[in-house]
Amino acid sequence: MRTNLADIRQEYTKSGLRENELPGDPLSLFSRWLQEAIDAEVDEPTAVIVGTVSPEGKPSTRTVLLKGLHDGKFIFYTNYESRKGKQLAQNPYISLSFVWHALERQVHIEGTAAKVEPAESDEYFRIRPYKSRIGARISPQSQPIKSRMQLMRAFVREAARWLGKNVERPANWGGYAVTPTRIEFWQGRPNRLHDRFLYTLQPDGEWEISRLAP
Template identity: 80%
Template sequence: MKTNLADIRQEYTKGGLREADLPDDPLLLFSRWLQDAIDAQVEEPTAVIVATVSPEGYPSSRTVLLKGVDDGRFIFYTNYESRKGGQLAGNPHISLSFVWHTLQRQVHVEGTAVKVPPETSNAYFKKRPYKSRIGARISPQSQPIASRMQLMRAFVQEAARWFGKEVERPDNWGGYAVTPTRIEFWQGRPSRLHDRFLYTLHPDKKWAICRLAP
């Protein structure tokens, strides 16, 4: 590698986050920040890093797309038989990380995940592009496959099977709703003196707010 990674630096100067501006409900601030990312045309503004825990206690992470914030819960969809699906079946604890580099902002969420009702998954599945619906039916997500040709052949066969018909959602594909118990907002600031505010959910369902050291 030609570049010395230790020499890569960037000053964070695009904004600040004042405690006086924080709403009581962190979901209001999250929605505001997400809209800012969309308005700024950040690439994949809804991309979120999802981390789960393996049966052996090891962390496991990957990136999915957020598909909704409903009743204070974060919604995403996936294959229930994927690695993350299997891990969530054994341990529902989960973390979500949103990183918007262009805005020098991050949001980190911790909570628990449950499957959304089948009718909710059905409604979203119908909105997906046709090819995405076919792909969801034939992909053994997270499992080893012999070749890309095997995947493409299965796609063509499944597409022919559903030609002219409404593609049904497979039982092993659907949504998760994440109920947060901890949400941290991070805004980059000069001299690495970043603004970090942590919302923690108390048993009375009220959020406590504190500033964290950068």
């Protein structure tokens, strides 16, 4: 590698996060930040890094897309037989990380995940693009495959099977709703003196706010 990674630096100067302007509900602030990321046309504003834990206690991460924010819960969809699906079946604890580099912002969430109702998964599946629905039906997500050609052949066969029909959601594909218990907002600031505010859910359902050292 020709580049010295230690020399790569960036000064964060775009914004700040003031404690006296924080809302009592972190979902309100998250919704505003997400909309600002969308309005700023950042790359993949709904992309979220999902962290789960294996039965051996080993963490694993991957990126999915946020597809809903309902009743204080974060919604995403996936294959229930994927690696993350199998891990969530044994351990519902989960982390979500949104990183919007263009705005010098991050949001880190911890909580528990549970499958959404089948009807909700059906409703979302119906509005997906046709080819995405076919792909969901044929992909053995996270499993080894021999080649890309294997996927393409399965896709063509499945597409022909559903031609002119309503593509049904496979039983092994659906949504998860993440109920947060900890939400941290990170705003880059000059001199690495970043603003970090942590919302922690209390037993009475209220959120406690604290500032964290950068």
